[in-house]
Amino acid sequence: MISRRLLRIKNMHIVYAWLRNPEGSIEQYHKELQKSITSFEDLYYTFFQLLIEIHHHLLQEIERKKAKHLPTEEELNPNMRFIENPAMQAIVNDEQIQSYVRNNHITWNDNTDLVKKLAHEIEESNFYNRYMVREEEPDHKAHKEVIITILTDIIAASESVFEALEEKSVYWNDDIELVLSMNIRTVERIKRTYRLKPMKLFKNEADQEFVYALFRKTTAHFKDHQEIIKKTASNWELDRIALMDKVIIALGITELRNFPEIPVRVTLNEYIEMAKFYSTEKSNTFVNGVLDKIVLQLKNNNELNKIDGSIFDKDKNNH
Structure with missing residues (x-):
């Protein structure tokens, strides 16, 4: 679920924080990296739990209206299309979601007004009403599309949701859009058997090993790397180079x-892109130039031990 690009970005943030506050131990920042990564998974299940609580609220409203002293015919025979939506039922009844939410104490109980507000916005929306009143029974695609549109047009567009998430975790600010895209992809992948397959945090064990090894080796050899940067960027004083660079x-x-x-090629592209978005206006050009020279140095010193060494030769002229 979590891409290597995001794993690199999370490393960047934690190493930067470590340098800004060197009094903290490496073990402390390693734990911060772990929290930052597991919070990604927490957010993924938090969005699903929000969908579940909206669904539960809509069902409760139906039951409340049925129990009125003098319910109308419509209240006695409500439209249950969304409540019985098989894709939504797959989310509500998924054991993995239930287990994760329970074990990690994920809840929107402190945000009941927000849940009610979102449910009302959904009921008032054109896409929801088209789904509810269409004459023919919605097909597999339509059942999924109404959930996806709730995620994209209601939840993702809600400033109140973003504010609530900011209060829940300091780690989520940079992850919200990406995690929502993972929730959407999970719904898109629901097959006609209507079994949900929540995504795993790491694509494989190699990704899990990569993120922590990258942190350990970068912090362990940071001073050595600064010497390499100093020699490579000879026209720059080291203290004039942006810390993020x-x-x-x-x-x-x-x-x-x-x-x-x-x-x-992959390494260069990833870190040049990170410099473009997370550092100064000219950082991507600077980082590009420095890393290109370092690649040449490493190759000349036989320190560039790549499984396919030809990749560098084919791609070096593109930077």
Whole structure:
């Protein structure tokens, strides 16, 4: 579920925080990295739990109206299409969601007004009413599309949801849009058997090993990497280089030296993109130039041990 790009970004944030506050131990920041990563999974299940609680609220409203002293004919025979939506039922009844939510104490109980507000917005929306009143029985695609549209047009568009999430966890600010896309993809993948398959946090064990090894090796050799940067960026005083650039380049050096299965081209592209979005206006050009020179140095020193060494030769002229 969590991509290597995001694993690199989370490393960047934690290494940057460590350098800003060097009094903290490496073990402490390693735990912060773990929290930052597991919080991604927490957010994924938090969005599903929000859907479940909206569904539960809509069902409760139906039951409340039925129990009125003088219910109308419509209240006695409500439209149950969304309540009985098989894709939504797959989410509500999924044992993995239930277990994760229970074990990690994920709840929207402190945000009942928000749940009611979202439920009302859904009931008032055009897409929901088209789904509810269409004459023919909705097909498999339509059942999923109404849930996806709730995620994209109601939940993702709600400032109140974002504010509530910010209060729940400091780790979620940068992850919300990406995690929502994972929830949407999970719904899209529901097959006609209507069995949900929640995504795993890591794609495989290699990704899990990668993220923590990248942190350990970058922090352990950070001073050495700064010497490499100093020699490579000879026209710059080291203290004039943005701290974030130093972090990004150090991560890049670690990856080039220690992960032979990752092509040089991939490493360069990833860290140049990170510099573009997380550092100064000209950082991507600076990081690009420095990393290109470091790649040449590592290759000349036989320190660029790549499974497919030809990748560098084919791609070096593209940077």
